[in-house]
Amino acid sequence: MMDEREDRLDEWVRDAARDYNAPPPTPRAEMWEAIQAGRRAGRVAPRPLSPFRTPIRFGLGIAALLALGIAIGRITVPSRTEAPASSPATTAQTSTQPVPDQPTLTATPSPGTRAPAPSNGDPRARGEVAALFATGDHLTQVETFLTEFGTRPPATDFAGQAQDLLTNTRLLLDSKRVSDVRTRKLLEDLELVLAQIATLNPRQRSRDLDLIADGLAQSHLRTRLRNAIPAGSAIRL
Amino acid sequence: MEPTSLVARVLAGDQDAERELYDSHVDRVYRLVYRMVGDGELAADYTQDTFIRAFDRLATFRGEAALSTWITAIAISVVYNGQRKVKRLRAREVDLEHADPVAAPAREADPDLKRKLAVAIEGLPEGYRTVFLMHDVEGYTHLEIGSALGIQEGTSKAQLSRARAKLRQQLAEYAGDLAS
Numbered sequence: 094m095m096d097e098r099e100d101r102l103d104e105w106v107r108d109a110a111r112d113y114n115a116p117p118p119t120p121r122a123e124m125w126e127a128i129q130a131g132r133r134a135g136r137v138a139p140r141p142l143s144p145f146r147t148p149i150r151f152g153l154g155i156a157a158l159l160a161l162g163i164a165i166g167r168i169t170v171p172s173r174t175e176a177p178a179s180s181p182a183t184t185a186q187t188s189t190q191p192v193p194d195q196p197t198l199t200a201t202p203s204p205g206t207r208a209p210a211p212s213n214g215d216p217r218a219r220g221e222v223a224a225l226f227a228t229g230d231h232l233t234q235v236e237t238f239l240t241e242f243g244t245r246p247p248a249t250d251f252a253g254q255a256q257d258l259l260t261n262t263r264l265l266l267d268s269k270r271v272s273d274v275r276t277r278k279l280l281e282d283l284e285l286v287l288a289q290i291a292t293l294n295p296r297q298r299s300r301d302l303d304l305i306a307d308g309l310a311q312s313h314l315r316t317r318l319r320n321a322i323p324a325g326s327a328i329r330l
Numbered sequence: 331m332e333p334t335s336l337v338a339r340v341l342a343g344d345q346d347a348e349r350e351l352y353d354s355h356v357d358r359v360y361r362l363v364y365r366m367v368g369d370g371e372l373a374a375d376y377t378q379d380t381f382i383r384a385f386d387r388l389a390t391f392r393g394e395a396a397l398s399t400w401i402t403a404i405a406i407s408v409v410y411n412g413q414r415k416v417k418r419l420r421a422r423e424v425d426l427e428h429a430d431p432v433a434a435p436a437r438e439a440d441p442d443l444k445r446k447l448a449v450a451i452e453g454l455p456e457g458y459r460t461v462f463l464m465h466d467v468e469g470y471t472h473l474e475i476g477s478a479l480g481i482q483e484g485t486s487k488a489q490l491s492r493a494r495a496k497l498r499q500q501l502a503e504y505a506g507d508l509a510s
Contacts, residue, residue, distance in 0.1 A: 099498060106497050107466045109447050116364035119357050120374055125349070127378045132385060285390060292386045303411045 224270030228280075229322060231261050235283055236318045239309070242290065255290035262287060279321055282312050337397065340388055352381055355398055358468075359405045365463045366409050367416075376412055380405040395477045402470075402478040406460065443504055450500035458493035465490050 235258055242251050262284045265271050271280070289305050309315060336354075339347035359380055364373040384401050391400055451459060460479065464470040465486070470478075472486040479486070 102498050102501065103494055106447060106494065106501070109444050110451065110462075110467050112444060113448050113451055113463075113467065114365045114368035116361045116373070117370060119360040120370075121353070121356055124356065124360075124374055124378050124381075125352060127374075128352070128381045128385075131378060131382045288387060288390055303414070304407060307407075307411065 220270050224265075224268060228265055228271055228276060231258075231265060232279075232318055232322050234258060235262070235287070236315070236322060239286075239315065239318070243306075252291050252293055255287045259284060259287040259291055276321060279314075279317050282314055283318070286314060334393060337388060337391060337393075340385070348385065351397075355401050356381070358398065359401060362402065362464065362468055363405055363409055365467055366406075366460065367413065372412070372416065376405065376408050379408045379412075383408065396474075399474055399477040402474070403480070406478055410456070443501075446501060446504065447497070450497050453500065454493055454496055458489050458496065461486055461489040462493040462497075466494075 238251075238254055238258055262280050266277065266280050266284065271277060286305060286308055289308065293302075336347055336351055340351055356377065360373060360377045363376045363380070364370070367373050367376065380401065383404050387404075391397065395403075451462065454462060457479070461475055464475045464478075465472065472483045472490075475481075475486040476483040481489075
């Protein structure tokens with residue numbers, strides 16, 4: 094009896110709710126014109142040159158980072174050759190390593206953990222160390238950028254810097270060396286936020302900023318970013 | 331046309347494809363946005379903003395959800411953010427109204443049932459209201475709602491059920507009239 098009454102009430106609510114904020118015909122043409130104008134305004138917005146502007150410079154930066162990582166790997170090799178053959182290859186990760194029988198999703202450690210020492214002359218391990226350093230450094234740069242983005246005046250050229258960081262994020266995501274699932278997820282989320290900043294619409298900046306702030310808060314991006322950055326090991330060129 | 335090839339054409343700079351994409355989705359977006367905000371000017375503003383963002387970010391569309399769902403997700407995000415600002419502004423206006431002895435009478439004084447329903451819908455928590463409007467009014471499936479709001483299909487069902495229960499509760503005193 095009660096259910097029947099509730100059903101009838103639900104039915105009435107559904108029917109009556111169709112009149113709630115009943116939409117008029119869509120003003121297609123007017124909105125299309127406004128969209129076109131808004132996009133044109135976004136496209137022509139001048140962007141002052143930043144020190145990170147040219148992709149070549151950034152490419153060189155990434156290359157230099159990778160080279161540095163490889164160099165560090167090479168430097169660490171001789172000391173490892175003196176270690177007993179039975180010594181474990183990893184040190185800091187022993188407490189967090191999964192039990193060997195358990196499946197693991199990670200092929201490389203996340204940059205928040207200490208880099209594994211490369212095995213003797215193993216180029217793959219050296220590449221992973223290099224990727225780890227490059228990722229750690231990139232995440233440090235993004236963290237700095239996001240902090241500045243939240244505190245600096247709006248006139249600062251954030252779009253240009255975001256574009257450059259976006260390029261590096263994509264480069265790292267395209268690298269097979271960066272295979273840690275959490276790091277890749279973090280990079281993907283960062284890619285989205287950086288894309289939002291890079292395409293900030295000058296006309297509706299405050300609304301865009303709200304969206305970006307919400308995105309940062311909802312995905313706990315800052316916290317994840319800080320957790321992913323190796324403590325005290327940021328490499329600056 | 332396949333949505334993926336339409337997206338590819340837009341990304342390649344094809345102006346006709348942009349318009350085609352807009353035409354394919356604008357009615358659905360505008361209807362939902364209007365239902366959510368109940369104001370033509372705001373609805374147009376949010377819809378424009380949705381498409382500007384959608385075109386700007388189209389390169390990040392990976393086809394994991396339907397394009398319509400992806401655009402709906404942007405629209406909801408735009409509406410939520412915009413409405414927070416509008417609510418803040420309106421709260422200030424309400425403060426002024428309270429100071430004014432000739433302020434308009436409260437909506438609750440209106441005996442009309444549909445008016446009561448409108449007030450009850452307005453009073454729903456944001457998430458419940460969105461799910462109710464999307465499902466019961468605009469006919470979205472729970473799968474679409476889940477994808478657009480970033481929640482599980484089951485959560486969408488639960489929120490709809492709670493929204494209906496709240497509306498029933500709000501309209502309980504009129505239930506006899508409605509049932510007859």
